[in-house]
Amino acid sequence: MPKVALIRVEDHSYEAVYQIFKKWLSQIIDPAIFQQSKIIIKPNLCAPLLSETGATTDVRIVEALIAYINEINPSATIFVVESDVNSGVIYSPDMLFLETGYNQLEKRYSNVKLVDLSRSSQTTINNEGLKHFKESGLSLANVLTDGVFVSVAKLKTSVHERYTGILKNQFGCLSTSRKDQYHPYLSKVLTDLNFVLEPKLCIIDGLIGMEGLGPTAGKPKKMNLLIIGNNPVATDAVGATVMGINPKRVTHLKAAAKRELGEIDVEAIEVLGERIQNVKEKFKFINEISYQLLRLSFAVVRWPLPKGVKFFIAKHLHNLARALY
Template sequence: MKVALFQVKSYEGVEEKIREGIEAMGGISQFAKKGDKVLLKPNLLGFYRPERGITTHPSIVKAVARIVRECGATPIIADSPGMGISYTQCSLKKLYEVCGITMIEEAVLNYDTRTSKLGHFEIIRPVIDCNLIINIPKLKTHALTVLTGAVKNLYGLIPGLSKLSYHLTHRDTESFSRLLFELLEVIEKPQLAIVDGIIGMDGDGPMDGNLRNVGVIIISDTPILADLIALKIVGIPCSLLPGHKKRQDLLKSAELFGDPLSRLILKEPFILPKSIPSCEWLSFLKPLLTATPVIRKDCNGCGTCVNVCLQGAIRLEQGRASIEDRLCIRCYCCQESCPNQAIALKRSILYRFILRITKTRYYRIFEKIYHLTRFPINPFWGKVEDFKGRLWERLRCLRR
């Protein structure tokens, strides 16, 4: 398992580093040969121009397409946009135009909107037809999964509105993370991950956060490894991502190439989203602790969020959206889908209280409780210990 990382300050000249990284993996011929179909999967979350920093930058996708072409394979760019956008030829056309993908002459743009079954997942057709997937995520925070990197980017292979139904069955960070790893396993195609971390996003990602000049490109033959390295660079504890935490030992066997990791680690770590990673067996605490979606003044009543919320928690009232908190399961699909970024996350009173304490000397009391309590290891108390550890990491992150 290999990872190549490079400091890259701007999108100009990024191709050279991508070539160097792929060479470190053994060269593109290790992954694709003449006549193969190679699926390039950028993060095209919605109709956003590249300068917004929400979608994978087209310069990176173009560079990858050119490298794939050179080995005689056909690069096919495909993605299904985020919540609220249906998977139709019409929306794909608009998506490619707005995201700057149409300028990539080296690749074929996917307009085949047929879907197939892969395990229990409905999946877009190019996944079935391709020989290799090059996963090109954007490095961002995410309200539900904490980070959106290579593993989360695969969720875009589930077509359009089908994505929504999984939020009803996988409501918390833990079970949603399990779902993502199930998807990763079921795909069973060789993969190469190339993370666009030149401009990243922290705070309330994946679309309402702050742009950050992270200045890195991460290339790996193992998507989880690319994410684990990304977490180190942006200073997010792995313990906040349950699926990644279970696999963090992969780092020990990773071969690193390129610039030293220590040089790329951000001095100011990423600000976490206001939501809190939730745990399925303590779901009763969720309404008390997690952030609530709230409608801002900018809402123009377009109704996208109403269609996205399968809980029926959002209604339009006097030309504006309104959320019924009692019905909300904190899946944050509405926040991700609002085209006007008119849905913000608001921390709960209890969370704000805890946050305030973490900034005072009473924080030391928490620290003492944490270090003095050790729950006996058995299946139940092991979970308590695990959750406690995660909350503790979270508190430590709030202090910075």
């Protein structure tokens, strides 16, 4: 049975989060996994915005995790990774690390390396289990092809997916800045990424989440929560439920569960710490018509129509959805 812990965090300091990890992580995973020589941490740095906005993973959480790993295995090399973000303007990982305070980690810890996935050497992974990338193979930075992978996501809404958490965080492991090309096929792409990367530890930063126009343009929502699990689907199922979202209405979560990447039924998950009903708060979201129009705009791209026609329809559906927010 997968395990997910819901932990209240009134003190957001690095020291307090470190003590939480010391108490809880051994109840969720076997800390011996960190005896490996290579650890990869993927935060959510989807914009050059501080964690207080609700958009990005709080650097104090990642630093506390680094300290915890170093206590177990001080000789491990810890890679903190991110790729280009394109929101009309391309933000490089160097800029994202600088604006969110992550650049200090490399200065404080000699065994921490910040990695720009978009400018790293690549490997093409061919695996019979791939779906979207079955023919072309999945291109990933070499640093991602081995080691213990840890995903440290953010508790947020997504106008395209209702919810974004652990599974969606791995979208940032694609090196290209043109990730929008994958949006019409997002469920298959995300399940491929998580099938290959296999997060061994999943942490959702719910200290300050985001509601409304997530994942970057919404409003911060203080939750004072950490959500920690040993499976990405189960952790996201609990995260979505905490936000008042039925995980079975999140398309990529359903796809991941169908692909047997984890458990989506909250009743089949061992929830430690706080009870879900005691921390659950409804996150504001766009209206259902706008959401369905956005979903339709992606579906159109998959239709057997001339490329110019389907992109014309998709663009106008997208613009109509935005007008109705």
